[in-house]
Amino acid sequence: MYELGNSFLSATSQLLSSVFVLLMAALVIIAAVLYVIDLTQTRHTIRRNYPLIGRFRYLFEKLGEFFRQYFFSMDREELPFNRAQRSWAYRAAKNLDNTQAFGSTSQANDVGHVIFMNAGFALLEEEATDIEPIVYGPHCRKPYSSASLFNISGMSYGAISRPAVQALSRGAAMAGCWMCTGEGALSDYHLEGNCDIIFQVGTAKYGVRDESGDYDVARLKYLGELPQVKMIELKLSQGAKPGKGGILPAVKVSEEIARIRGIPVGQASISPNRHPDINNSAQLIERVCWLRELTGKPVGIKFVLGDVNWLDDLLRTIVDAGAENAPDFFTLDSADGGTGAAPLTLVDDVGLDLQESLPILVDKLIEYRLRDRIRVIASGKLINPADVAWALCVGADAVNNARGFMFSLGCIQAMQCNRNTCPTGITTHDPKL
Template sequence: MESTGFAHWLVVMVELVAAFALLLLALAVVVLLVTWVVDRNQTGNAVLRNFPIIGHFRYWFLHLGEFFRQYLYSSDREEMPFNRAQRTWVYRAAKNVDNTNAFGSSRDLRAEGVPFFVNAPFPDLGVDHVEPVPVTVGPYAREPYSHAAFFNISAMSFGALSAPAVRALSRGAAKAGIWMDTGEGGLAPYHLEGGCDIIFEIGTAKYGVRTPEGKLDDDKLLAICAHPQVKMVSIKLGQGAKPGMGGLLPGAKVTAEIAAIRGIPVGEDSQSPNRHLDIGNVSQLMDSIGHIRELTGKPVGFKAVLGGVEWIGELCDEVHKRGIESAPDFIIVDGSEGGTGAAPQTLMEGVGLPLHEALPALLDMLIVKGLRERIKVVCSGKCITAYDVAWALSIGADFVNSARGFMLALGCIQSLQCNRNTCPTGITTQNPKLQRGLVVSDKSERVFHYAKNVMHEVGIIAHSCGVSEPRQLNRGHCRVVGDDGLSIPLEKLFPYPQAARRQAGVDA
C-alpha cells in the first residue's frame, strides 16, 4: 500500500517536471522567435541583421574574453597595462612569500627599451649596506619635511577608491614608514586612520577646500593642514592618464559621504575643470604656491604630466627673478602611462610624454637652471617592481610613487572595472556588498609587505651595483637596450647637462 502511494507521488513529480520542462521549452522557442524577428528587422547592427540569434554569440564572447583572456590565452609577458609576470611579482611581494624563480627568466633581455643594471665587480660587503638617508623637502617652509622612504603611495582619491581600500592603505603606509597622497578628492577620515604621513592634493575642482564658486577656501585648507599627519600640499595641474582633462568620478560612486567631503551633489557625475581657474600661467602657479606655503607653513609643489619642458624652464627663470625661496618645493612628474579610474581612451593612449622621456627631461632642465637641489623630484607611472623603481632612481628621482602597484597589493586582479563601480575585489567600488571582500586588517599587512619588499629589492640592486644605498644610483649604473639589440648606458642616452652660469640671480 505504501509502495503504491510512493509510486503515485513519483509519477506526479515526473509529470510536473516534464510539464515544467515543456513550459520552459515553449518559452525558449517564443524568446528565440521574438529575438529572430527583432534582429532581422533592426537597422543598427549589420551582424545581427544578417545572422539573427547566432550573431549574439560574437558579443558574448567579446565580453567574456575580457575576463578569461588572462587565464586561458595570454602568456606571462603579453598583457597590458601589467602582464602576468609583473602582477605575480607584486602579489608575492605583498604576501611576503618566496619571490625567487627557477631555471631562468621569461623576460626577453634583448627587446628594445629593456633596462638592466651594471653590477660592480667588487660590491661592498653586506654589512656596509646603509638605510636610505632622509631627504628634506621645503627648506624655506615653516615646517620642512624630511622623509627617508623612496617608494610611496601615489595619488588615489576616496571616491575612486572605497573606504576599506583607503583604510588599508593608510594602515599599511604607517607601518612601512611611507607617505600616502590623498588624490584630488579631499581628505577623508580614512586617510588619517592609520597614522601615516599625508600629502594633501588640491585638484582643479579644489574638492574639500572649495568655496561654493569653486575657488580656494583658505579656512578649509588651514583646517586640513592643521592635522599633524599632513606634511605637504600638492597642486594637481594634470594627470598622466588624461592630460588636459579634469578628474571624473561617475555618479554611481558619489555617495552622501563622498559628496560631503568633496562638496558636490550626491549621485551626479563629478567632472573637474581641465585646469585651475586661478592658474593660467607660470606666474600664477608661482603665486598659488607662495600663497599656500605662507598660509599653511607646509612644503608646496605641483603635479603635472609633461608635453615638453620649455615651460619648466620659464618657471625656473621666474624663480630666479623672485628668489630661491619662491621655488616649488617639489615637482611630481606623472608619465602618460599613468593610471586612472576613468578617462577617454584618446587621452589615455595618445597625449603626454611617457615617464622614460619626461623624467630625464625634467631633471636635466632643473640641472641647467641650477635648481636641482632646491626642487625635489617625485615620479610616477607604472613603477611597480623593484627594477622599475631602481631605474627611476638611477635617472635621478628623489622619490618614486605608485598607485596601481599598491592596488595590486590590495588584491586588484586587473579586471578593468574601475569606472563601472563593479570592482570584484572591493577596491574601486562604493558597493558595500563588493567592499565586504576587502578585509582591512589583512590587506594593510600586504601593503606594508609590498612597500618593504620593493625597497629591500631596490637595495639589493643598488648593492649589486656597488653603492651603499639606492639614492646613490646614477645614470652610469643602468643601461637600456637599443633598436639594434645592443645596450647603451643611460648617461650616454641622457647625458648630464652643464648648469648654466648665473649672476645676481638672473641668467648670465
C-alpha cells in the first residue's frame, strides 16, 4: 500500500510537471507571436515602440475605470455623480439610515453652492400640510392632476433593460409618481405596474409612426384612450445631446425592440436631429394643438435651453395664438443631463445647465404672463433633496430624474450604458447580466 501511494504521488507529480512545462511553453509561444504582431503593426505607437509590454497600458486604462472610484477618488470628487451623492441614493432606495456623522464633507464656500436660510421657528411635523395637486392641461378633454413632485424621467426600453422598466413601473405605482417612456415607445413593461405614464414623442416618432415615418393617427388615438397614459411630451432636445437625435446602438436593437419602435432589427436606431415637420415656433404650436386635440390629453414640450432669443420667439408665438393654445408644460432639461449614448462634445459643451436655464425660463414665463398657464418640470442631475428643493424654490412645479432611479436599481456608474455590457443589468439586454 505504501509503495502504491508513492507510485501515485510520483505519477501525479510528473503529470503536473509536464502540464506546467506545456503551459509555460504555450505562454512563451503566445508572447513571441504577440511580440512580432506588436512590432510589425502600424496602428498603435505604444505597442510598436514597446512590444508586448505596451499592451499593459490598455489593460490598466480599462481597469482604471472600475478601480478609480474605490481606491483613488475622494467622496466629493467624481463625475457625473460623486460617491456621496450615489451613497445617499442607494441608502434612500433601501430605506436605510441616511444620517451623517461628525460633519459635512461638502465645500460650502464653492462658487454656486446653494445655501437654504433656516427659519427662526422650525415647522413642527404636525403642522405640515399635504401637497396640493397640480393640474396639467386644464383646457384638455382629459386634464391630468398630480401631487407628485419627484418623478421618473425619460428612459427608453432599449436604452434600459426589461427588468429595469418593470421595476420602475411597479415602483412608480407604489410611490404615486409618473414614469416617462423616453422616446423609445410604449411597451407592455411600462404598463405592467399600472403607474401613470408620460408618453414621449421623439424626433423619430417611435411607437406612433407609420411605415413612411409619419404619424400613425390610429396609434395616437389608441394612446388617447389608454387610461394609464396621462400626458404627451414632444421632445425637441435632450440635455446630454442638444441638436442630436437619440442613439440606440445596433447591438441593442433586438427583434422585440425593433417591433415596438417600428424599425429594422440589428441596425443602429438613430433619430433625426429635429422633428422634420416642425421648422419654426408656429409649426410647433400647431403640432402641440393637433396632438392635444387628437388624444384629448395634456401635451408639453421637452427641450434644453440654449439661444434665449428662441425662447422669446416661442413665447411671443404662444401669446399671439392665445394662452389656450399653449403647451401644457415645459420639461426643461439640463445640459449635464444623462444619456445612454452621445458624442462627447455635445455632452460637455452644448446647452445651458439647469442652474442657469431654469431661472431664465421662469422669468420669461412671468414676463409673458404665461407662468400660470404653462407648468414647468425641471430635469437634470436632481437626485438629492437639496437639488430638488432648489429647483422647486426657483419655480419648477415638479422634477424629473432618471439616473437617481438607476442608482436605486443598483447602478454603479460603470459608464457602459452604450456597450450592452452593464455589469448590473440595467442598460443591457444580455440575459446573463
